[in-house]
Amino acid sequence: MMKCKECREQLSAYLDKELQERQRLAFELHVQTCQDCAALVDSTRRAVHALADMPAVEPPPDFIARLNQRLDREDERRSTRKSWFPLPWSYLLRGAATVAVVCIAVVLVSKFREIPVPAGQSVRQATAPAQADKSQAAGPAPAPAARSGGAHVAKLAAPRASQAGVVKAESKEIVPEGQAAQPAYRATETEEKMTGAAKDMAALSDAAGPGDTAPPLQKKRKAPALPRREWKGYSSNVRDFATLVIKDAPAWAELWSRHDPSAPVPEIDFSRNMIAAVFQGTQPPRPCCIKITGSIREGSRLIVFYSDNDTVVQPDEEPTGSFHMKAMEKSDGSVVFKKISH
Amino acid sequence: LSKGQAVAEPQENEKRLVELAQAGDRPAFTQLVQQCSGQIFNLAFRLCGNRADADDLSQEAFLHAYRNLCAFRHESAFSSWVYRITMNIWKNTVRYEKRRHFSQHDSFDGPASAGGRGLTRILPDCGPDPSEQLERAADRRAAEQALDVLDAQERAVIVLSDIEQKSYAEIAALLRCPVGTVRSRLSRARERLRQAFEKISGEGA
Numbered sequence: 150m151m152k153c154k155e156c157r158e159q160l161s162a163y164l165d166k167e168l169q170e171r172q173r174l175a176f177e178l179h180v181q182t183c184q185d186c187a188a189l190v191d192s193t194r195r196a197v198h199a200l201a202d203m204p205a206v207e208p209p210p211d212f213i214a215r216l217n218q219r220l221d222r223e224d225e226r227r228s229t230r231k232s233w234f235p236l237p238w239s240y241l242l243r244g245a246a247t248v249a250v251v252c253i254a255v256v257l258v259s260k261f262r263e264i265p266v267p268a269g270q271s272v273r274q275a276t277a278p279a280q281a282d283k284s285q286a287a288g289p290a291p292a293p294a295a296r297s298g299g300a301h302v303a304k305l306a307a308p309r310a311s312q313a314g315v316v317k318a319e320s321k322e323i324v325p326e327g328q329a330a331q332p333a334y335r336a337t338e339t340e341e342k343m344t345g346a347a348k349d350m351a352a353l354s355d356a357a358g359p360g361d362t363a364p365p366l367q368k369k370r371k372a373p374a375l376p377r378r379e380w381k382g383y384s385s386n387v388r389d390f391a392t393l394v395i396k397d398a399p400a401w402a403e404l405w406s407r408h409d410p411s412a413p414v415p416e417i418d419f420s421r422n423m424i425a426a427v428f429q430g431t432q433p434p435r436p437c438c439i440k441i442t443g444s445i446r447e448g449s450r451l452i453v454f455y456s457d458n459d460t461v462v463q464p465d466e467e468p469t470g471s472f473h474m475k476a477m478e479k480s481d482g483s484v485v486f487k488k489i490s491h
Numbered sequence: 492l493s494k495g496q497a498v499a500e501p502q503e504n505e506k507r508l509v510e511l512a513q514a515g516d517r518p519a520f521t522q523l524v525q526q527c528s529g530q531i532f533n534l535a536f537r538l539c540g541n542r543a544d545a546d547d548l549s550q551e552a553f554l555h556a557y558r559n560l561c562a563f564r565h566e567s568a569f570s571s572w573v574y575r576i577t578m579n580i581w582k583n584t585v586r587y588e589k590r591r592h593f594s595q596h597d598s599f600d601g602p603a604s605a606g607g608r609g610l611t612r613i614l615p616d617c618g619p620d621p622s623e624q625l626e627r628a629a630d631r632r633a634a635e636q637a638l639d640v641l642d643a644q645e646r647a648v649i650v651l652s653d654i655e656q657k658s659y660a661e662i663a664a665l666l667r668c669p670v671g672t673v674r675s676r677l678s679r680a681r682e683r684l685r686q687a688f689e690k691i692s693g694e695g696a
Contacts, residue, residue, distance in 0.1 A: 161678035165652075167659075193681055196688035199634035200653040202627060208532035209546060213524060216553055220517065223557065 151179040156186045160193060377415060381440060381473040386410070388470065390430035392455070392486035396423045396479065408472065417476055425484065426474040427455045440473045442489055449482030456489045505569055513560050520560070524553050527570035531577055537650040538581050540639050548584070552577040578647075578665050585643040630692070637687035645680035652677055 156179050162168050163176050180187045209215075385408050395401045397419050404426065405414040417424065429439040437457055444453045455473070505526070511519035531552060536545035556563075556573050563572055638646060651657045651665060659677075663670045 157682070158678065161681045162674065164681075165659075165677075167674070189685070192689055193685040195630060196634050196637060196684050197653050197681065199627070199630035199688070200638070200649065200684075201656070203537075203631055203635065203654060205529065205533050206536045206542070206545075208528050208549065209542070212528060212532070212546070212550070213521060216524060216550055217517075217521065219550065219554055220520070220557055223554065224517075 151175045153179075153183060153186055156180065156183070157189065160190060163190070164194060164197060379441075379473065379475040380415070381471070383438070383471045385428055385470045385472040387428040387472065388431050389428070391426070391428045392453075393426040393428075394423060394484045395419075395426065408474075419479070421479055422476045423479045423484075424474055424476055425453045425486075427472065427486065429457065429471040431470045437471055439471045441475045444477060446480070449480075451480040451482060451484045453484060453486050454489050455486060502568075506565055509560070509563060509565065509569055513563070520557060523569050527573060528553075530570055531573055534574060534577055534650070534655065535581070537638075537654050538577075538647065540646075548577060548581055551580055555580065575665060582647075582666075633688050633691040634684075636691050637684050640687040641680055641683055644676060645683060648673060648676045649680045649684060 156176060159168060159172065159176055163173065168176060180190055387404075387408050393404065395404055398417070401417060401419070401424060402414045404424075405412070408428075425441060425444070427439050427441055429437055439455060439457045442454045442456050444451055446452075505523070508519045508523050512523060528549070532545060532549045535548040535552070536542060539545045539548055552573055555576050563569070638649065641649060647666060648662060651662045652659075657665070659670045659673050662673045662677075666673065668676075
């Protein structure tokens with residue numbers, strides 16, 4: 150025998166003829182013997198029928214006319230946009246970015262070509278900074294060959310991606326104070342034009358003092374190996390999620406030994422640099438890719454942005470915890486990590 | 492003309508109009524709007540509860556359809572497509588603007604009145620009796636007011652089921668929720684509608 154509670158629960162389905170035959174018979178039997186439920190059914194049915202009985206409403210007489218006016222405005226907006234610039238905004242932005250990159254490249258190349266090579270300057274001296282990069286933390290003492298003014302030609306040998314960094318290193322450490330204002334080249338101008346990323350690289354390359362040996366002439370355009378400035382991957386021994394800032398060598402060594410004990414600790418000049426690191430950890434165990442996406446400075450505070458998405462870039466490698474460690478210009482203020490959600 | 496041809500002809504006509512409109516023929520689009528403006532305005536009116544908001548909603552739906560006409564692939568009737576657009580715009584409006592109609596609810600804790608009506612009582616379809624016509628008109632007014640008491644989700648499911656006469660599956664597709672959710676939501680909504688209807692009918696009597 151159906152109870153009132155069940156009857157109320159099945160009322161809506163009964164009105165829509167959604168009950169099975171057996172349920173329907175039980176429902177109707179209950180309603181015939183229960184006045185309260187019968188009243189409920191009747192009242193609900195009345196309300197539902199009243200709704201179905203509602204007359205249709207007509208749209209306002211000027212509905213189409215007003216809509217046409219709006220469509221006219223829409224057409225005008227479209228035609229204005231097309232006549233001014235027929236392509237979508239994204240094309241405009243891409244084009245502008247391409248033009249800007251080309252202009253910068255042209256300016257840089259023309260500037261470097263104009264730089265005179267001092268008479269009697271040996272290639273060995275000129276390319277000294279390239280060798281210097283191999284000894285990353287060799288200390289601030291510059292080699293005598295570099296001191297003699299090889300900085301200008303060294304720019305010819307600078308790598309495409311790291312020209313600014315090498316230039317900065319030279320301007321600060323290789324050119325003696327007395328020659329800093331030589332008319333042939335003003336390093337500070339180039340420095341001002343450097344992007345934030347280039348400054349990061351420059352700061353790193355500052356750690357590399359000039360070396361004693363230089364590569365042969367035919368290799369002068371080959372990019373010297375810059376110190377590595379970031380480490381990322383999908384397998385770290387750091388098992389817990391962490392966002393870290395490393396500002397000294399002992400802490401760096403400790404972190405690296407936890408991260409990958411089998412690999413040697415990369416050398417970083419912590420007088421100029423620091424390391425921002427994010428580790429996904431293995432909890433929750435899911436394939437993902439954590440990475441540092443950028444940083445901005447707010448007063449004395451540095452905000453490091455990182456993202457954590459669920460895409461596996463290397464599907465053949467079983468993810469055991471993605472990580473990203475990045476060297477950046479040292480900040481004396483506080484460092485805050487902010488997650489960017491996509 | 493055979494029956495199949497009679498059905499196919501309006502569909503072909505609509506398809507031709509849509510293609511013309513997609514090619515930039517404004518009169519063709521206006522003709523499409525004229526064919527379904529009543530249906531869309533009615534849906535908007537039942538969802539919004541007043542003509543001004545219904546006018547805004549239906550105009551916005553047609554404008555959206557015009558902007559995105561190239562995305563229409565003839566997988567459904569044009570009116571069904573605009574119908575879905577209307578529902579989506581309304582859902583977004585409800586989600587972000589907290590419609591005033593649904594922000595405050597009266598309480599209907601009073602006991603359900605027995606009313607003394609039997610199970611088999613069914614309202615006459617179109618009885619000529621003036622008293623019955625008056626009663627039906629009163630019921631319609633009460634039901635319309637009761638509809639305003641429901642929240643957005645309840646209102647949507649009642650409008651689609653009891654006014655627009657959509658099936659559970661169609662409602663589920665329009666509201667993007669499982670059929671089971673439609674069933675339970677409709678049950679709750681009808682219970683609240685009944686309570687409001689009884690209260691308003693009792694006050695009016």
